[in-house]
Amino acid sequence: MTRIKCTVAYDGAAFFGYQVQPGQRTVQGDIEAALQEVHKGRFLRISASGRTDAGVHAMGQVFHFDTDTSIPPEKWPIILNQKLQNDIAVLSAEAVSEDFHARFSVEAKEYRFIIDRGSVAMPFRRHHAVHYPFPLDVTSMREAAACLLGEHDFTSFSSAKTEVVDKVRTIHLIEMTEHDAELIFRVKGNGFLYNMVRIIVGTLLEVGSGKYEPSDVKRMLEAKDRSVAGKTAPAHGLYLWEVEYKK
Amino acid sequence: MTRIKCTVAYDGAAFFGYQVQPGQRTVQGDIEAALQEVHKGRFLRISASGRTDAGVHAMGQVFHFDTDTSIPPEKWPIILNQKLQNDIAVLSAEAVSEDFHARFSVEAKEYRFIIDRGSVAMPFRRHHAVHYPFPLDVTSMREAAACLLGEHDFTSFSSAKTEVVDKVRTIHLIEMTEHDAELIFRVKGNGFLYNMVRIIVGTLLEVGSGKYEPSDVKRMLEAKDRSVAGKTAPAHGLYLWEVEYKK
Numbered sequence: 001m002t003r004i005k006c007t008v009a010y011d012g013a014a015f016f017g018y019q020v021q022p023g024q025r026t027v028q029g030d031i032e033a034a035l036q037e038v039h040k041g042r043f044l045r046i047s048a049s050g051r052t053d054a055g056v057h058a059m060g061q062v063f064h065f066d067t068d069t070s071i072p073p074e075k076w077p078i079i080l081n082q083k084l085q086n087d088i089a090v091l092s093a094e095a096v097s098e099d100f101h102a103r104f105s106v107e108a109k110e111y112r113f114i115i116d117r118g119s120v121a122m123p124f125r126r127h128h129a130v131h132y133p134f135p136l137d138v139t140s141m142r143e144a145a146a147c148l149l150g151e152h153d154f155t156s157f158s159s160a161k162t163e164v165v166d167k168v169r170t171i172h173l174i175e176m177t178e179h180d181a182e183l184i185f186r187v188k189g190n191g192f193l194y195n196m197v198r199i200i201v202g203t204l205l206e207v208g209s210g211k212y213e214p215s216d217v218k219r220m221l222e223a224k225d226r227s228v229a230g231k232t233a234p235a236h237g238l239y240l241w242e243v244e245y246k247k
Numbered sequence: 248m249t250r251i252k253c254t255v256a257y258d259g260a261a262f263f264g265y266q267v268q269p270g271q272r273t274v275q276g277d278i279e280a281a282l283q284e285v286h287k288g289r290f291l292r293i294s295a296s297g298r299t300d301a302g303v304h305a306m307g308q309v310f311h312f313d314t315d316t317s318i319p320p321e322k323w324p325i326i327l328n329q330k331l332q333n334d335i336a337v338l339s340a341e342a343v344s345e346d347f348h349a350r351f352s353v354e355a356k357e358y359r360f361i362i363d364r365g366s367v368a369m370p371f372r373r374h375h376a377v378h379y380p381f382p383l384d385v386t387s388m389r390e391a392a393a394c395l396l397g398e399h400d401f402t403s404f405s406s407a408k409t410e411v412v413d414k415v416r417t418i419h420l421i422e423m424t425e426h427d428a429e430l431i432f433r434v435k436g437n438g439f440l441y442n443m444v445r446i447i448v449g450t451l452l453e454v455g456s457g458k459y460e461p462s463d464v465k466r467m468l469e470a471k472d473r474s475v476a477g478k479t480a481p482a483h484g485l486y487l488w489e490v491e492y493k494k
Contacts, residue, residue, distance in 0.1 A: 011370040057371070077367060087370045120324060123258040123334045124304070124375060 004076055005064045005096045010057065010088040012236065013127040017054040018061070027052070027061070027088060034083035035065060047102045049109065049243040050192075055235030057128065059112075060091070060242040064102040100245070108172065108244040110188040111197040113237045115205075118181040129182060130237035136208035138176055138183070143214035144207040145174035147221065148200060155224040157200055158193030159232070167193055167224075174200070186241070195232050203230030251323055252311045252343045257304065257335040259483065260374040264301040265308070274299070274308070274335060281330035282312060294349045296356065296490040297439075302482030304375065306359075307338070307489040311349040347492070355419065355491040357435040358444040360484045362452075365428040376429060377484035383455035385423055385430070390461035391454040392421035394468065395447060402471040404447055405440030406479075414440055414471075421447070433488070442479050450477030 008031070016024035020032070028046060035044045048063040071079065076093035084090070099105075114129040116122055121131035148157075151170040158167060173188040185204075187197050203220065206212050212230065220229045255278070263271035267279070275293060282291045295310040318326065323340035331337070346352075361376040363369055368378035395404075398417040405414060418436040425431075432451070434444050450467065453459050459477065467476045 009367075009370050011373075081367060086368060086373045089367045089370050091367050120256075120328060120336045120338050121333060123256050123336050126258075126333045128371060 001066050001068055001098075002073070003064055003066050003096050003098055003100060004073055004093055005062060005100060005102065006076060006080075006093045007091045008061045008063065008088065009059050009091055010061065011127070012052065012055045012057040014087055015054065017056070018048060018050075018052040018058075027058075028063075030084060030088055031063065031080070034080050035067075037083055038071075038079060039067070039069065049102050049106050049240075052238075052240050053195075053235050055127075056238045056240065057236075058240040061240050062102050062243040062245075064096065064100060102243075105245050106191065106243055107246045108188055108190055109192060109240065110173075110186060110242040110244075111192070112239045112241045113185040113187070113197060113201045113233065114239070115183040115185075115201075115237060116181060117183055122181070125182075127236050130234050132183075132205060134209060136183070136205070137210065138178070138208060140210075140214050141176060141204045141208040144204055144212070144217040145176070145200075147214065147217040148174060152221050153224055154193055154196055154221070156220045156226055156229045157196050157203070158226065159195040159199075160226045162194040164193065169193065169196070176204075198233045198235065198238060199226075199229055199231075201237070202233040205233065206230040248313050248315055248345075249320070250311055250313050250343050250345055250347060251320055251340055252309060252347060252349065253323060253327075253340045254338045255308045255310065255335065256306050256338055257308065258374070259299065259302045259304040261334055262301065264303070265295060265297075265299040265305075274305075275310075277331060277335060278310065278327070281327050282314075284330055285318075285326060286314070286316065296349050296353050296487075299485075299487050300442075300482050302374075303485045303487065304483075305487040308487050309349050309490040309492075311343065311347060349490075352492050353438065353490055354493045355435055355437055356439060356487070357420075357433060357489040357491075358439065359486045359488045360432040360434070360444060360448045360480065361486070362430040362432075362448075362484060363428060364430055369428070372429075374483050377481050379430075379452060381456060383430070383452070384457065385425065385455060387457075387461050388451045388455040389423060391451055391459070391464040392423070392447075394461065394464040395421060399468050400471055401440055401443055401468070403467045403473055403476045404443050404450070405473065406442040406446075407473045409441040411440065416440065416443070423451075445480045445482070445485060446473075446476055446478075448484070449480040452480065453477040 018027045046063045046065045073095040077090040080090045116129040171189040175186040265274045293310045293312045320342040324337040327337045363376040402414045420435040422433040
């Protein structure tokens with residue numbers, strides 16, 4: 001038995017999210033169907049670093065599976081991509097030890113969120129960036145973002161539907177870069193709660209528009225109450241960009 | 248009567264090309280339907296700088312129309328974008344004199360063509376760049392491109408179906424820039440024949456792969472025979488980027 005770790009990119013537009021759901025096209029469903037073909041009809045469950053919601057993209061989602069085939073690890077991208085549709089692509093694969101787990105061995109994750117700030121929404125970006133044509137004070141947004149760095153209880157910045165009990169996470173980096181008409185958020189941390197990046201981005205946009213002061217973000221954290229933070233930004237601007245593992 | 252010049256961007260993926268065709272969704276058809284609504288049911292014909300084929304995108308297509316409404320010119324993008332789907336967007340509009348014609352007043356056009364050179368085709372770019380994972384000698388391609396600069400008879404570089412008689416055109420610029428895993432062609436000239444940019448790109452790719460020598464391109468031009476040039480590159484990598492008009 002060999003454990004294979006794969007990095008996969010997908011365009012979230014046509015998927016009903018990552019996780020298998022009956023009667024819906026999902027990323028996990030497509031990958032497991034492709035693996036089942038390779039394993040002559042035998043079903044294999046894959047484990048990913050985490051779920052992504054409907055519409056959310058991935059540039060570097062990671063999953064693993066165990067195979068009894070003798071296929072060389074580096075051949076898996078070619079084999080799987082032949083069976084997968086072209087809105088999903090396995091970028092790389094390698095053999096890993098049995099104590100590697102795509103979810104439990106995660107050291108850090110990076111998400112990106114893309115805002116199209118053009119006055120008119122760019123047709124090419126309609127599924128891949130969120131159009132926000134209103135003025136933004138990016139300096140205030142950076143000031144607000146600094147309050148979120150480090151270890152905090154992110155209850156206020158996670159969906160009220162979150163089931164996990166421990167809501168303490170560490171954010172290593174929140175960066176905003178302007179590239180042509182786009183504003184790109186990079187958010188990196190040791191783990192993220194449900195909707196956390198989308199609520200952080202939504203709140204920072206409300207700081208940028210003047211609805212909140214940068215210092216309000218500190219109070220939002222302290223309140224530990226989802227209702228005090230800003231709106232959840234739409235799914236289609238979000239990318240699971242990279243997953244880092246312990247060496 | 249006021250003549251309005253509009254610049255429009257569209258994602259060619261969902262259109263059956265620019266030109267109206269019965270029973271098909273086209274760029275012209277969508278814009279004319281939007282204008283008809285604004286003009287209380289009266290049909291208006293628009294004139295564009297030229298057609299684009301099915302799958303071909305535009306960042307800066309230009310069209311004009313004559314209106315008897317008193318709508319301020321700068322309001323047209325807002326009004327039309329409210330009626331258009333989000334894969335097409337009017338970027339700007341201005342009033343022009345009656346001797347302006349979107350097609351006949353063209354001074355130069357710029358097309359771009361995007362190649363995704365990654366070993367695995369990027370899901371996000373599947374409708375917007377042509378995947379070409381094979382080695383390319385870009386230096387040879389630039390050398391070959393230089394043979395195409397200036398005024399030439401481009402019979403060999405246009406579809407055999409081209410109906411125009413005069414096939415002499417002037418190319419001002421052919422530039423290839425590498426940006427991450429993408430190779431971006433910029434081709435600018437005073438006018439282009441049917442499929443001309445796609446055949447130029449297809450031929451340069453065959454130079455880059457070693458099938459042709461850069462000097463072969465000169466012989467292809469001289470032959471004035473479509474069958475001696477390279478393949479027509481796929482539509483979905485092509486963008487009508489900008490149209491320039493006489494001042």
